[in-house]
Amino acid sequence: MREMANYQATHFKWHCEDGIAVISLDRPERKNPLTFDSYAELRDCFRALAYADDIKAVVFGSNGGNFCSGGDVHDIIGPLVKMDMKSLLEFTRMTGDLVKAIIHCGKPVIAAVDGVCVGAGAIIAMASDLRLAATNAKTAFLFTRVGLAGCDMGACAILPRIIGQGRAAELLYTGRSMSAEEGERWGFYNRIVVAEELDAEALKLAKRLAEGPTFGHMMTKTMLNQEWCMSIDQAIEAEAQAQAICMQTQDFERAYKAFVAHQTPVFEGN
Incomplete structure (x- = not known):
């Protein structure tokens, strides 16, 4: 870093x-x-x-x-x-x-x-x-x-x-x-x-x-640029892998807890 x-x-x-x-x-x-x-x-x-x-x-x-x-x-x-x-x-x-x-x-x-x-x-x-x-x-x-x-x-x-x-x-x-x-x-x-x-x-x-999930933004930017070189099947699989990775971030859990508590999530980028 x-x-x-x-x-x-x-x-x-x-x-x-x-x-x-x-x-x-x-x-x-x-x-x-x-x-x-x-x-x-x-x-x-x-x-x-x-x-x-x-x-x-x-x-x-x-x-x-x-x-x-x-x-x-x-x-x-x-x-x-x-x-x-x-x-x-x-x-x-x-x-x-x-x-x-x-x-x-x-x-x-x-x-x-x-x-x-x-x-x-x-x-x-x-x-x-x-x-x-x-x-x-x-x-x-x-x-x-x-x-x-x-x-x-x-x-x-x-x-x-x-x-x-x-x-x-x-x-x-x-x-x-x-x-x-x-x-x-x-x-x-x-x-x-x-x-x-x-x-x-x-x-x-x-x-x-x-203020958003910056790890998620990084992944979005990566996929937006990489998927031009992929078939539809390859892109769907790549997005499945990318989203699974994002689901392991603490920001994903923070968003869930904030939703349950009727609060606005505060993302920290991890």
Whole structure:
């Protein structure tokens, strides 16, 4: 087990309150682009979160009215055009490892998206479990607009599962912007809120999750991601095993005793 409430981030903003970690990129003057360093530290941070029992939920928020403008043109795109194939593959694998780390961190991750959310920023939102959007959020998987393929950081695997194959194909081929209203209608965004209430609503949702059975949430997240690769029979058996494990937790017993006593259960994550 590792405690991360007092984690000191170097390349992004981090704070923790009541078991909820709040992350945001910290270059608001440039709409929060990612750099080589922030990519790597975010990857390592989410990997560590898998072992942090003091963190119950994560909010990946916006800063200065924007979520993320993707990879920094000068700090990332410029150097990439000068790299050899070995170095390029190391970079693309590292960015993909960030998505893997978010998926496997064992905590529900909520993206609170305001303003610009494009490129790798859209991928981070996509990799999150739940997504809230401000009314002015603009989301674009714009890789083809810079001469690349739409298949970046798992986009061709994950985005169709969220919004459907045809809609994902349109966004990935064209690189066009998806509005908040369109994103909610397509199922990318769970809910739209006014920008002034975005942070509060994300924290409210995170608090609700943090007060729930966090071991059960970890198992839910695990199965949501693993079952895409299973047959129906395999999935049903995997869920039988997962639920049997959860039935041995003290939280399950706490819920039963609270129900009998007509009380609200207080979960402790074990």
